[in-house]
Amino acid sequence: MQIAKKYFTEGLIQFTILLSLIGVRVDVDSYLNGYFTPLLEINLGPSSAYIQTPFHSLRDTLDGYSVHPKCPELDYFFASRRLLDEVRTLGSPRFPTHLNAWLVHQVSAVDKTESGQPSNSDSIDTSSGLESPGDDASDDGQHLPDSGQEECQTAQRHGGQGPCTSGACGFLKDEDDAIAKEEEPVSFGQLAHSSTLEQESLLNGGIALSDPVPHHPPIDIEQHWSSFLSLSVTDLDDLDSLVPERLLDLDSDITSAISHDVSLRDAMVTRAGASESMQARPGQAIAQQQPPFFRLESTNSSYSDSSPGMTPSLAALPFASVCNVTRNVSSHGTLSGCLDEAVFDQINLLGLEGLDTIDVQLLDGVGSIDPQVLEDLDSDSGLSLESGSGGPASPGTSEVSSSSSSYCEDECGATGYSSEADSFPSKGIADYTTTWTPVDLSESVWHDHSYSSPAFFHQPSVATLPHKGIKEEPVSDEEEQRFEERELSRDELRARAMCIPFSALQIVNMPVEEFLEVLEGHGFSPEQVTLLRDIRRRGKNKLAAQNCRKRKLDAITGLQEEVARLQAQRDRLLREKQLTAKTMCAVGQQIEQLTRDVLARLRDDSGQPLSPDRFTLQCGANGRVVVQPVRRPTVSTTAGSKTDKRKKDKKQ
DNA sequence: AATCATTGTCATGTC
DNA sequence: GTGACATGACAATGA
Numbered sequence: 056m057q058i059a060k061k062y063f064t065e066g067l068i069q070f071t072i073l074l075s076l077i078g079v080r081v082d083v084d085s086y087l088n089g090y091f092t093p094l095l096e097i098n099l100g101p102s103s104a105y106i107q108t109p110f111h112s113l114r115d116t117l118d119g120y121s122v123h124p125k126c127p128e129l130d131y132f133f134a135s136r137r138l139l140d141e142v143r144t145l146g147s148p149r150f151p152t153h154l155n156a157w158l159v160h161q162v163s164a165v166d167k168t169e170s171g172q173p174s175n176s177d178s179i180d181t182s183s184g185l186e187s188p189g190d191d192a193s194d195d196g197q198h199l200p201d202s203g204q205e206e207c208q209t210a211q212r213h214g215g216q217g218p219c220t221s222g223a224c225g226f227l228k229d230e231d232d233a234i235a236k237e238e239e240p241v242s243f244g245q246l247a248h249s250s251t252l253e254q255e256s257l258l259n260g261g262i263a264l265s266d267p268v269p270h271h272p273p274i275d276i277e278q279h280w281s282s283f284l285s286l287s288v289t290d291l292d293d294l295d296s297l298v299p300e301r302l303l304d305l306d307s308d309i310t311s312a313i314s315h316d317v318s319l320r321d322a323m324v325t326r327a328g329a330s331e332s333m334q335a336r337p338g339q340a341i342a343q344q345q346p347p348f349f350r351l352e353s354t355n356s357s358y359s360d361s362s363p364g365m366t367p368s369l370a371a372l373p374f375a376s377v378c379n380v381t382r383n384v385s386s387h388g389t390l391s392g393c394l395d396e397a398v399f400d401q402i403n404l405l406g407l408e409g410l411d412t413i414d415v416q417l418l419d420g421v422g423s424i425d426p427q428v429l430e431d432l433d434s435d436s437g438l439s440l441e442s443g444s445g446g447p448a449s450p451g452t453s454e455v456s457s458s459s460s461s462y463c464e465d466e467c468g469a470t471g472y473s474s475e476a477d478s479f480p481s482k483g484i485a486d487y488t489t490t491w492t493p494v495d496l497s498e499s500v501w502h503d504h505s506y507s508s509p510a511f512f513h514q515p516s517v518a519t520l521p522h523k524g525i526k527e528e529p530v531s532d533e534e535e536q537r538f539e540e541r542e543l544s545r546d547e548l549r550a551r552a553m554c555i556p557f558s559a560l561q562i563v564n565m566p567v568e569e570f571l572e573v574l575e576g577h578g579f580s581p582e583q584v585t586l587l588r589d590i591r592r593r594g595k596n597k598l599a600a601q602n603c604r605k606r607k608l609d610a611i612t613g614l615q616e617e618v619a620r621l622q623a624q625r626d627r628l629l630r631e632k633q634l635t636a637k638t639m640c641a642v643g644q645q646i647e648q649l650t651r652d653v654l655a656r657l658r659d660d661s662g663q664p665l666s667p668d669r670f671t672l673q674c675g676a677n678g679r680v681v682v683q684p685v686r687r688p689t690v691s692t693t694a695g696s697k698t699d700k701r702k703k704d705k706k707q
Numbered sequence: 708a709a710t711c712a713t714t715g716t717c718a719t720g721t722c
Numbered sequence: 723g724t725g726a727c728a729t730g731a732c733a734a735t736g737a
Contacts, residue, residue, distance in 0.1 A: 567724095567725065567726085592716095592725095593715075593716065593717090595725095595726070595727080596716070596717080596728095597714080597715060598727095599727055599728060600714080600716080600728090600729080601715095602727090603728060604729095606728090
């Protein structure tokens with residue numbers, strides 16, 4: 056077993072290193088460094104590495120319906136988690152994690168047993184808080200008909216004896232002089248503790264009433280254990296080669312799955328990219344001239360953005376760039392053409408040095424753009440003019456500034472609105488209506504700065520982003536986007552008609568403090584303030600309604616699943632009931648037969664065999680079996696009441 | 708034209 | 723008191 060432990064540990068380390076090399080944070084190492092916590096997390100919920108918010112943690116911990124989601128991104132999150140689990144499954148040995156943990160930590164106990172049967176009390180004692188074999192048995196016990204059977208088997212394993220060693224059937228041990236009389240109750244008690252399968256075998260293959268030792272099939276955990284033991288004996292010598300081979304074979308799958316894993320953040324990018332590619336606009340040509348801005352913008356949109364339920368994290372930007380680089384190198388070669396290291400440098404600078412720095416850099420990059428194009432953009436954007444920056448602002452600049460001012464509460468202040476407001480009066484409403492582009496609501500809610508410069512989202516290279524392959528829902532996204540564009544445009548148009556230099560999503564998603572500052576600091580008229588508040592209220596309520604409906608659907612789905620489960624349970628219990636009734640009938644017949652046999656061997660005072668018609672065997676509460684004459688009911692009008700009284704006596 | 712699903716919006720309550 | 727959120731109800735819209 057030391058060899059098995061060694062190879063297993065090394066395999067996990069290799070897998071961890073490989074995943075780390077391709078840019079994915081994995082907590083497999085925690086399985087080796089901290090044995091207990093990750094294993095408990097497997098049972099109780101996800102690792103903290105994958106919990107984006109406490110809300111997600113709660114939702115995952117309770118696994119569904121008791122905690123209401125507040126974020127539509129949960130779909131992406133849980134999809135990512137599921138795919139991550141698949142990655143784990145791909146990279147982990149094919150035996151239960153519980154057994155895995157037990158294997159790693161209970162080598163000594165296994166060595167003691169040498170029988171591949173960890174389900175004993177010793178193992179439980181040595182497990183000391185780990186997933187005990189008993190728990191494994193409990194898990195496997197799910198396949199058992201009911202909990203009573205599980206308890207019975209557990210008692211058997213722990214006690215090493217059959218169910219008749221204790222409990223209701225134990226009192227029969229006292230009767231040494233009436234073995235034949237004892238067999239019936241013993242078997243009956245055994246039947247009471249037998250599983251459905253045993254009852255079936257009892258009925259089909261004859262009633263083994265005289266056998267006090269039940270023959271329970273081995274539990275699954277033992278099978279797993281035996282399988283792994285055989286693996287460890289025969290195959291562990293090749294584990295060094297097996298692990299890398301398996302990883303290589305699964306490279307593509309793992310990579311895609313890892314991409315899904317990363318897509319916990321990248322899902323935002325994907326969606327942004329999808330919507331970007333769909334919102335083709337004349338500004339596309341402009342965007343094509345500066346791929347670095349796209350990369351920066353895309354990455355920024357994915358990592359600096361934050362949903363209201365998520366903590367904004369600019370610190371994730373360097374990691375984001377690393378992920379992009381690694382994925383680009385590893386599996387998404389198509390992206391290599393449109394990636395530039397300078398982009399990632401800018402991303403890193405964005406994350407490390409703050410947005411002011413990146414603004415300057417982006418402005419430098421804007422210098423290479425056709426001034427006429429910039430002028431067009433200026434007139435088209437309607438929101439993102441950075442007049443305060445001392446020049447025509449690029450959409451990327453406005454993107455960053457608006458994003459930072461609106462949603463990066465920690466590192467960025469509300470720096471973008473004043474300049475935007477100053478530049479706004481120069482714009483006409485006609486420009487807004489003709490060039491302003493409504494944005495995907497769901498995207499912008501969580502990537503809330505992406506709509507301030509929509510023209511820069513339509514670069515064709517965006518479609519080649521690796522995230523594109525991660526989430527392929529072009530039809531649904533397009534429809535959803537189209538619908539949301541149409542719906543959102545009303546408030547947006549109202550805002551623009553009222554010369555409000557903010558998009559609806561900006562208004563909706565900016566913190567309340569910032570919103571109040573905007574209301575107070577821009578000299579809005581009462582009508583504008585009312586409209587701003589209405590837009591904010593409606594936008595938030597719209598999201599709330601979406602979440603509410605989603606929760607309602609989830610609740611309905613959960614209830615439907617619960618109904619199906621309960622129906623299945625009811626059917627199973629009914630089958631067990633019928634089977635039990637058959638068993639009882641068979642046992643009753645057997646008892647009658649044995650009673651006749653016993654009575655036939657007994658003699659009365661005259662030396663005649665006892666007639667079963669006149670005598671019967673009764674088992675008392677103390678376990679004694681006595682011969683009693685049969686009390687036949689007299690035929691009278693009170694027969695019914697006497698029968699009832701006799702029934703009552705029997706019950707007593 | 709009727710029906711249904713989806714979505715936005717309002718009103719109201721709760722925290 | 724205010725803002726955020728949840729939710730029922732209603733209306734608009736498209737399939």
